[in-house]
Amino acid sequence: MTTDPLFDTAFLRQRIRTVADWPSPGIQFRDITPLLQDPRAFRLLVEAFVLRYMNAGIDLVAGIDARGFILGSVVAHQLNRGFIPVRKKGKLPFATVAEEYELEYGNATVEIHTDAVAAGQRVLLIDDLIATGGTMMAAARLLQRLEATVVEAAAIVDLPELGGSKLLKEAGLPVFTVCDFAGH
Numbered sequence: 001m002t003t004d005p006l007f008d009t010a011f012l013r014q015r016i017r018t019v020a021d022w023p024s025p026g027i028q029f030r031d032i033t034p035l036l037q038d039p040r041a042f043r044l045l046v047e048a049f050v051l052r053y054m055n056a057g058i059d060l061v062a063g064i065d066a067r068g069f070i071l072g073s074v075v076a077h078q079l080n081r082g083f084i085p086v087r088k089k090g091k092l093p094f095a096t097v098a099e100e101y102e103l104e105y106g107n108a109t110v111e112i113h114t115d116a117v118a119a120g121q122r123v124l125l126i127d128d129l130i131a132t133g134g135t136m137m138a139a140a141r142l143l144q145r146l147e148a149t150v151v152e153a154a155a156i157v158d159l160p161e162l163g164g165s166k167l168l169k170e171a172g173l174p175v176f177t178v179c180d181f182a183g184h
Contacts, residue, residue, distance in 0.1 A: 008044070009178055009179045011041065011044070012035060012041055012044060012045055012048075012156075012178055012179060013179040015034045015035035015038050015041045016030050016031065016032055016034065016035055016156075016157060016179070016181075017030075017031040017033070017034050018030060018031070018181075019031050028181075030129055030157050030159070030181060032067065032128050032129075032156055032157070035156070036070065045071070045156065045178065046071070046074050046075060046078060048178055049071070049075045049126070049154065050075060050078045050079060052154075052176065053075070053079060053124055053151075053152075054079060056122075056124070056151060056152075057122050057151075058079060058081055058122055058123070058124045058151060059081060059082075059117075059121040059122045059123065060076070060081055060082045060083070060084055060116075060117060060121055060122075060123045060124070060148075061073075061075050061076035061079065061081055061082070061083050061084070061123070061124045061126060062083075062084040062085075062086050062112070062116075062117075062123050062124070062125045062126065062139060062143060063076075063083065063084070063085060063086065063126050063127070064086045064110070064125070064126070064127040064135055064136065064139050065085065065086060065087045065088050065091070065110065067127065067128035067129075068086070068126050068127035068128055069085060070128070071126055071128065071156065072126040072127075075124070075126060084112060084113075084116045084117060084123070084143075085112070086110050086111075086112055086125075086139045086142065087110065087111055087112070088108070088109070088110060088111075089108075089109035089110070089111055090111075091111070092111055092112070092113055094113045094114070094115070095113065095114045095115075096111040096112060096113055096114060097111065097112060097114055097142055097145055097146065098110070098111045098142075099111075099138040099139070099141050099142045099145075100138070101134040101135065101137065101138035102134055103132075103134060108134075108135070109138075110135065110138050110139055110142065111142070112139075112142050112143070112146070114146070116146065117143060117146050117147075117148040118146075118147075118148075119146070119147035119148070120147065120148070120149070121148045121149070122148070122149045122151050123143050123148045123149065123150055123151060124150075124151050124152055124154060125139055125140055125143065125150050125152070125153050125154065126154045126155065127139075127153075127154075127155050128155060128156050128157065129155050129156060129157035129158070129159060129177075130153070130155045130157070130158050130159065130164040130165050130168070130175070130177060131159045131162045131164050132162050132163060132164045132167070133162075133163065133164025133165065133166075133167040133168050134164070136153050136155075136164065136168060136173075137167060137168060137171060137173075140153060140168075140171070140173055150173060151174070152173070152174045152175065152176050153168050153173045153174070153175050153176070154175070154176045154177070155175075155176075155177045155178075156177065156178050156179070157177060157178070157179060157180065157181060158175075158177035158179070158180040158181070158182075159180070159181055160180055160182045161182060165177070
C-alpha cells in the first residue's frame with residue numbers, strides 16, 4: 001500500500017465500490033469502475049504508478065486480462081514504454097507461452113506471445129487487484145520463463161486476507177498496491 005503523502009489513498013479508496021454477493025454469495029467484489037469514471041481519481045491513480053516507476057528502469061509494462069489492461073496500458077503510455085497483454089487462453093493470435101494456475105473453483109490459463117519480451121528486459125506487472133495471487137503469480141512465471149525480470153507486481157487494491165500478496169512476496173516478487181481492504 002502506498003504511503004506517499006502526495007497521494008490521498010482514502011480519496012481513491014472511497015471510489016472503489018463494494019458489491020455484496022457478486023459473482024457468488026459471500027463474495028465482496030471490489031469494483032474499480034467508479035474510480036475509473038472519476039477523471040480526478042483516475043488521474044491521481046495513474047500518477048501514483050507513473051511517479052513510482054518513472055525512474056525504476058522499466059522496459060515494458062504487462063497488464064493482466066482484463067482490468068489490468070486499463071491501468072497497465074495507460075501507465076505504459078505515460079512512461080513511454082511498450083505494453084504486453086497477458087491474456088486468457090486462446091485470445092492471442094501468434095505463438096504463445098502458457099501458464100496454468102489454480103482458482104478456488106478450478107483451473108485457468110494465461111498466455112503471452114513468445115516474442116512479447118526479450119531476455120533481460122525489466123517488466124512491471126499490473127492488475128486491478130491482488131486476491132489469492134494465482135493470476136499474478138502465473139503471469140510473473142510466464143515473463144520469467146521468457147527470461148524477463150519482473151520488477152514488481154502492482155495493483156490498485158490488495159485483499160490481504162486472501163493471501164495473494166503474501167504468496168507473491170514469498171516467491172520473491174516485490175508487491176505494490178495503492179490501497180487495501182483488510183478486514184472489510
